[in-house]
Amino acid sequence: MYEERSNTMSYDVTLIPGDGTGPEITEATRRVLEATGIEFHWHVKQAGLAVLEKYGTVLPEDVIQSIRETHVGLKGPITTPVGKGFRSANVALRKSLDLYANLRPARSYKGLRSRYENVDLIIVRENTEDLYAGIEFQRGSPEMDELLEFVRRTTGQKLSHDAAISLKYISVPASRRIATFAFEYARANGRRKVTAVHKANIMKFSDGLFLQVAQEVSKEYPDIQFEDRIVDNMCMQLVQKPEQYDVLVLPNLYGDILSDLSAGLIGGLGVAPGANIGEQYAVFEPVHGSAPKYAGQNKVNPMAMMFSGALMLRHLGEREAAERMERAMAAVIAEGKSVTYDLKPRPDDPTAVGTSQVADAVIAKMRELA
Numbered sequence: 001m002y003e004e005r006s007n008t009m010s011y012d013v014t015l016i017p018g019d020g021t022g023p024e025i026t027e028a029t030r031r032v033l034e035a036t037g038i039e040f041h042w043h044v045k046q047a048g049l050a051v052l053e054k055y056g057t058v059l060p061e062d063v064i065q066s067i068r069e070t071h072v073g074l075k076g077p078i079t080t081p082v083g084k085g086f087r088s089a090n091v092a093l094r095k096s097l098d099l100y101a102n103l104r105p106a107r108s109y110k111g112l113r114s115r116y117e118n119v120d121l122i123i124v125r126e127n128t129e130d131l132y133a134g135i136e137f138q139r140g141s142p143e144m145d146e147l148l149e150f151v152r153r154t155t156g157q158k159l160s161h162d163a164a165i166s167l168k169y170i171s172v173p174a175s176r177r178i179a180t181f182a183f184e185y186a187r188a189n190g191r192r193k194v195t196a197v198h199k200a201n202i203m204k205f206s207d208g209l210f211l212q213v214a215q216e217v218s219k220e221y222p223d224i225q226f227e228d229r230i231v232d233n234m235c236m237q238l239v240q241k242p243e244q245y246d247v248l249v250l251p252n253l254y255g256d257i258l259s260d261l262s263a264g265l266i267g268g269l270g271v272a273p274g275a276n277i278g279e280q281y282a283v284f285e286p287v288h289g290s291a292p293k294y295a296g297q298n299k300v301n302p303m304a305m306m307f308s309g310a311l312m313l314r315h316l317g318e319r320e321a322a323e324r325m326e327r328a329m330a331a332v333i334a335e336g337k338s339v340t341y342d343l344k345p346r347p348d349d350p351t352a353v354g355t356s357q358v359a360d361a362v363i364a365k366m367r368e369l370a
């Protein structure tokens with residue numbers, strides 16, 4: 001995945017500013033990426049609430065088409081209106097491009113206010129199935145009645161009609177490719193251990209299958225240690241001794257929850273990056289959402305998106321530029337001067353700087369460290 005590229009070239013990247021604070025953090029990140037000296041040809045595409053009225057969708061086809069051409073996307077967060085019948089643009093993007101692996105590193109940096117030091121976790125979350133497969137049955141629908149009848153016939157359980165159902169779907173091929181991704185990532189990045197996280201003691205068939213496949217895949221990687229943990233125990237272990245864990249591989253829902261937990265371990269969503277990776281395409285985005293209440297205020301932290309940009313550089317084979325950018329960001333965080341409110345001792349700290357000033361500071365630091 002991360003092979004080194006020797007010649008300098010211009011990279012075509014689809015840039016999706018997104019909603020809320022998305023455009024501000026995207027602009028800050030674009031400036032920092034360009035300051036690494038790597039050349040980009042940005043294909044700017046709009047998605048989210050801003051285009052909903054015009055196109056009747058939060059994810060117009062030209063966004064997907066653009067990523068099909070460039071193969072790489074850098075994306076700001078997109079707002080999902082709650083309970084109004086909209087499918088999340090993020091889920092739709094991951095599904096239509098088959099971005100099956102959600103990679104979320106959580107790493108301590110000196111200067112981040114956290115209860116922990118030395119956290120260095122890689123969350124590998126399956127991105128296409130589980131309860132997120134979008135197979136749901138609405139209360140009162142004829143399909144729901146049919147399903148309840150099927151459940152009664154096959155299990156003898158008479159369930160209430162005053163209910164709704166979401167299916168937890170776990171397949172062998174998806175479990176195998178995510179486990180393989182986790183082990184390949186571990187091997188390529190000098191990691192020592194993969195932990196599979198599940199609830200196979202209760203969901204013996206679905207989570208049981210996930211675990212069984214992970215165990216099978218682990219046999220192909222004798223150089224990497226393998227273990228498994230039940231998800232509730234894993235939560236406690238992460239809070240008590242996160243430094244004992246390395247690469248975690250999880251089904252979709254547990255992966256979503258544990259990646260926010262891990263972001264909390266290192267000092268918050270403002271610094272937590274993410275990547276959605278498939279066989280052909282990859283989209284890089286922060287873990288956090290669009291934080292709409294701060295939109296247009298030049299206030300929120302662009303670091304999570306910048307770290308996502310550094311992941312993108314690695315994916316493109318530009319490891320040296322990625323490291324330079326991360327070193328500069330680490331130095332800015334450690335100094336604690338040119339950082340946003342969320343990285344200050346108190347959120348109302350008057351010395352907190354804005355989104356674009358963080359970009360200025362990171363760019364200046366890259367030049368200083370060069």
Ligand code: NAD
Binds near residue numbers: 287288292293300
């Ligand atoms: P959120 O992450 O947008 O914000 C929660 C709170 O976290 C904010 O109010 C703010 O206090 C803090 N925060 C988040 N990002 C920050 C940053 N960069 N710097 C400083 N503080 C930051 O979560 P939410 O309010 O639950 O979601 C808002 C919208 O974003 C929803 O519509 C949700 O569906 C969407 N969302 C999108 C994505 C995505 O596009 N990948 C991911 C998560 C949520």
